Amino acid sequence: TSGNNSDYSSVQYAPIYSDGSIGAWNTTTSLSVAKRDFGAVFYSGYILTTGGTSGQTGAQVDYDTVSATAIKPAGDNGSFTTSADFDTTGRYGHTTIASNSYLYVIGGTTSTEVVGFVNTIRKAAINTDGSLGSWGASGTAFTNARFGFSAVIYNNYMFIAGGYGACGLLGANAYCNDIQSSQLNGSGDPGSWTASINTMTSARAFHATAVFNQYLYLIGGDDGNGAKADINYVALGVDGTAGTWQTNTNNLPSARKSPAAVSANGFMYVVGGSNGTSSVYRDIFYSTIDI
Numbered sequence: 001t002s003g004n005n006s007d008y009s010s011v012q013y014a015p016i017y018s019d020g021s022i023g024a025w026n027t028t029t030s031l032s033v034a035k036r037d038f039g040a041v042f043y044s045g046y047i048l049t050t051g052g053t054s055g056q057t058g059a060q061v062d063y064d065t066v067s068a069t070a071i072k073p074a075g076d077n078g079s080f081t082t083s084a085d086f087d088t089t090g091r092y093g094h095t096t097i098a099s100n101s102y103l104y105v106i107g108g109t110t111s112t113e114v115v116g117f118v119n120t121i122r123k124a125a126i127n128t129d130g131s132l133g134s135w136g137a138s139g140t141a142f143t144n145a146r147f148g149f150s151a152v153i154y155n156n157y158m159f160i161a162g163g164y165g166a167c168g169l170l171g172a173n174a175y176c177n178d179i180q181s182s183q184l185n186g187s188g189d190p191g192s193w194t195a196s197i198n199t200m201t202s203a204r205a206f207h208a209t210a211v212f213n214q215y216l217y218l219i220g221g222d223d224g225n226g227a228k229a230d231i232n233y234v235a236l237g238v239d240g241t242a243g244t245w246q247t248n249t250n251n252l253p254s255a256r257k258s259p260a261a262v263s264a265n266g267f268m269y270v271v272g273g274s275n276g277t278s279s280v281y282r283d284i285f286y287s288t289i290d291i
Contacts, residue, residue, distance in 0.1 A: 007054045009034040011047075013075045020267040020286050028076035035063060039096025039105060045071055046130035049080070050105050053092035060111040062090030066103075068130045086122045086135045089115055093147030095209075097158075101126050102188045104138065107163070109147040117145035117165040117173075123188060139182070139189030146176055148205040148258075152216060157181045157240040158190050162218060164205035175203035175224045181240040196242040201232045208261030208270060212289050216242075217263075219270055220256035227255035227276035252285060263289060 009031040015023040031049065038052025049067045053060055064087045067080040086105050094108025105122040109115075123138035142160050149163025161179040168174030177200040182190035200218070207221025207228075217233045231248035252270060259273030259281075270285045 007034040007036050011077060013077075015075065016264055016267075016269075018265065020265070020288065022269075022284060022286070026076065029069065029079055032067060032080050032082065033063070033065075037092035038063070039094055041096050041098040041103070042071070043098035043103070043126060044128070044130075046126075047071060047077055047080075048096070048098060048103060048126075048130070050086060050096045050103070051091050051094055051108065053090070053111060057111075062092055062110050062112075064088070064090040066124075066132060068132075070130060081130075083132050084124075084135060086124065091115075091118055094118070095149060095151035097151060097153055098126060099153040100188060103132060104151075104158075106151045106158075107142070107146055107149060107160070107165075109165075117147060119143070119145035119165075121190065139185070140192055142182070142190075142193050143180055143195065144171070144176065144178070146205075148207075148221075149176065150207070150209040150216065150218060152209065152211050152236075153184070154211065154214065154216075154236045155238045155240075156184050157236075158184060159216065159236060159240075159242070160193075161209075161216065162200060162204045162207060162221070167203075175205050175222075177203035179234070179242045181242070183240055194240065198234070198242055198244050200234075201230075201245045201247055204228070204232070206258045208256075208259045208273075210261040210263045210268060212263040212268070214238075217261070217268070219261050219268075220252055220259050220273060222257045222276055227257040227274070229253070229255040250287065254281075256281070 014025045035052035035054040039050040064085040069077045091108035097104045119141040121138040125133035146163035146165025150161040167176035180195045204221045208219040210217045229251040235243040256273035257276040260271040
């Protein structure tokens, strides 16, 4: 997390009850480095984190490290162990996915103009003890390098949606409104990418992403005109297609840029974020999913 010009290393957890409410928060073992805009996933009893950045402009440090820790029965975690770097340069604002025993680091950006926006995908096998195999390039790079986007895997297809990057006229930097997909082969690598004819309701980046059943949700974010409170969703087809985007009737209670989101037990949770200017939040919203 980040806010008020600070980077944090703390890790907190809380129980989720059957009625959707959340219990008291507890602090557990911290990350080894304070940072922001990194990837984090839960997979098979482990927390895995990738990349991120720390520091301010002019003294910014980008990371290409991967750290893992086991989740204990009580919900807390042990110490983070750092494994092999996922690339030769760090990146942040990327998306991390754990699926079918593979860990993916997708897209992102760097603090140096030499590299800039990224559209490549890195992949490593996840071993049963939470360690990782060797890293390598995974399949075909997606169209238009970007960061602050959505990426999910559904029915053996990888989907990319929104973000900020080379989406403008002649590759100029802009907020993205596209959704594209690629089928994964037997080794978990994406092939060629296909852009859906159904673009997003509005261009969006730095939003939260959640998946429930066959639906992809884009929550809050920024369209270039400030933080947003709306929730947009689309049905993902088993053939890698995307349906028509819809806007949810109920917005978030307040606009949020860079929140986190997760679906669990039929509920949607949205955590933290900022108003895009001066305020950083630590509150949690939740709602039933009526699909």
